[in-house]
Structures are given as structure tokens and as C-alpha cells.
Amino acid sequence: MVELYFIRHGIAEVATDDIKDEERRLTKQGRQKTEKVAQRLKKLGLHFDFVATSPLVRARQTADILMAAGLSSQIEECTHLAPDGNIYNWVVNWLEPKNFAPETKLALVGHEPCLSRWAEILVWGEAKEHLVLKKAGMIGIKVPETGSPLGRGQMFWLTPPKYLL
Amino acid sequence: MVELYFIRHGIAEVATDDIKDEERRLTKQGRQKTEKVAQRLKKLGLHFDFVATSPLVRARQTADILMAAGLSSQIEECTHLAPDGNIYNWVVNWLEPKNFAPETKLALVGHEPCLSRWAEILVWGEAKEHLVLKKAGMIGIKVPETGSPLGRGQMFWLTPPKYLL
Numbered sequence: 001m002v003e004l005y006f007i008r009h010g011i012a013e014v015a016t017d018d019i020k021d022e023e024r025r026l027t028k029q030g031r032q033k034t035e036k037v038a039q040r041l042k043k044l045g046l047h048f049d050f051v052a053t054s055p056l057v058r059a060r061q062t063a064d065i066l067m068a069a070g071l072s073s074q075i076e077e078c079t080h081l082a083p084d085g086n087i088y089n090w091v092v093n094w095l096e097p098k099n100f101a102p103e104t105k106l107a108l109v110g111h112e113p114c115l116s117r118w119a120e121i122l123v124w125g126e127a128k129e130h131l132v133l134k135k136a137g138m139i140g141i142k143v144p145e146t147g148s149p150l151g152r153g154q155m156f157w158l159t160p161p162k163y164l165l
Numbered sequence: 166m167v168e169l170y171f172i173r174h175g176i177a178e179v180a181t182d183d184i185k186d187e188e189r190r191l192t193k194q195g196r197q198k199t200e201k202v203a204q205r206l207k208k209l210g211l212h213f214d215f216v217a218t219s220p221l222v223r224a225r226q227t228a229d230i231l232m233a234a235g236l237s238s239q240i241e242e243c244t245h246l247a248p249d250g251n252i253y254n255w256v257v258n259w260l261e262p263k264n265f266a267p268e269t270k271l272a273l274v275g276h277e278p279c280l281s282r283w284a285e286i287l288v289w290g291e292a293k294e295h296l297v298l299k300k301a302g303m304i305g306i307k308v309p310e311t312g313s314p315l316g317r318g319q320m321f322w323l324t325p326p327k328y329l330l
Contacts, residue, residue: 128288128289130289130319131321132320153295155323158321158324159324162209
């Protein structure tokens, strides 16, 4: 099984006429909370073989905080993780070609409602939007390393940041 | 919404010719780990208005550890939480008549695979056995305080004990 850790970006500034959605940065509070979460993950002994992040600024900054905490040494921007990303394209064009070895641990940094929808599709085959994923929260899912992961995942973790501080 | 916290009993001794399943007690390691989880829940600021537990010894001992940690002041044995318990009977004969106020926090201590099946039925309307609930682990679900909770729950927490130690 490959372990996927969906991580939602931290608290970000609001969009204005001057700030486009894709350029929204983490607020000071968002940065601090995300740093605390990253430190706690490190203390829990987590290490990701790979961090893939949505290219939007608030997600990239969140991923950079994970890297700075020493949670991984490899990072890549992945357009499928942007808010309009499609899980079916991600599986076929990104996940399957990577051909990850069993036990690989991947962090995927992105946005709501995409991440929790993707998690539901991986675990139950369809999205009902009944998972609550807070900013800087995470979902852990194991998927088989071969064959389609859709509807075949096993969820082993879902946590808001308040239980990681 | 009412918050339900499904908590699986800690590590228990194995059944033998001399020890019936319902009499299996927590092992020393099981007790210690469960106590650490309870202390962490307390530190996280959790407090349950009510603890309902399966009457089986290993579950009752787990519930008693939660009480001893000061996580609640009310406990009740609930036969629906035994391994052969049925969620539909539990909803009709136990949950609905209690008529809990919004924001009530309930801990429900029981067994696998019942607890994670119940969680899936509450959240997605059916059980696919795709949740992993470790011993002394927990699942947090919000359900509406009126009307059927089946398929209407929102899962906000799922954690193995190792992330609560």
C-alpha cells in the first residue's frame, strides 16, 4: 500500500481586487499554526518520501513549511492539486505513471472541497462531502500500489490542526 | 449537532478455554496505552457529557480509564455497543429517546468491526469497511440532534492511538 497524506493549506488572506485567489498568501496566524502542525508531525515520527503541492501560493507556502520542518526532502508542484483539479486525471496522468513502491509516503497539499472529495472517492468510490477537513488539517489514506486506487483506499487518519498542536 | 466519539477498547488478553471473550481484560500494556490516550484527550480539552460503554470487560475497563482521567462524570453500560449490537436498534431504542441537546458530546466505547461500520453507516449510509480503527483509537462524528442520523453524519476526526501519545 502507498500512504497518502492530504494536507489542507493553512489560513490565508482573503481575495481582494488587488489579490487574486491564486496569489493569496498565508496570514501570520496561518503560518504560525501550520509551523506548529509541522513540528508536531515531525515529533510523531512522520517522514514523507515526496511532497506534491498545488501551485497556488497558499498551498506552496504550506508545503514549504513542511519541507522546512524536515518532513521531506523532495517537493514538486502538481497542477492536479489546484482547486479545479480532477482526481481521475491525477490518477491516470500522475499517480499511476510514478509507479510508487509499497510503503511510499506521499504528502499532497491542496484545497477544499477538493481534498476531502478526493479522499471520499478513494475510500468509498463517491463524494458525499461528509468529511470535515479544516485548514492545516490532514487525512491519511492507504491505497494499493497497483491497479486503480478509486474506491479501494482505507482511511486511517483524519485530524483537525487543533489536535496536532 | 451532537458529537459522537467512538472509542475502541485497548489491547486485551486473548481468549482461552478459561477466559471467555466477554471476560477478556486489558493487558498491562493495553491499560498503560489507554491511560496515555486518556491523558492526551484531557490535555486537548475534551470533555464528554456522557460515556456509554459496551458491557464487555475490556470495553468497561477502557471506559473506566476515561472516567478516571476526568473526561466525564456520567457513565452507562449500553448493550447495543456489545459486538453483536445493531445500529438501527441503537438509534431507535437508545439514541433518539435520549433526545440529546445540540452540542452534547458523547463517548461510545466498543469493539471492532462494529464501531467503524457504525461510523460508515452514520456518515455514508452504508458500511464498506474502509476505515481503520486501531485499539484505543477513536472516530469523531457530528450528527443532527433531530431526525435520523443515518447517512447524515459528518466525520471530523479519526485517529490511531499512536498520534495521541
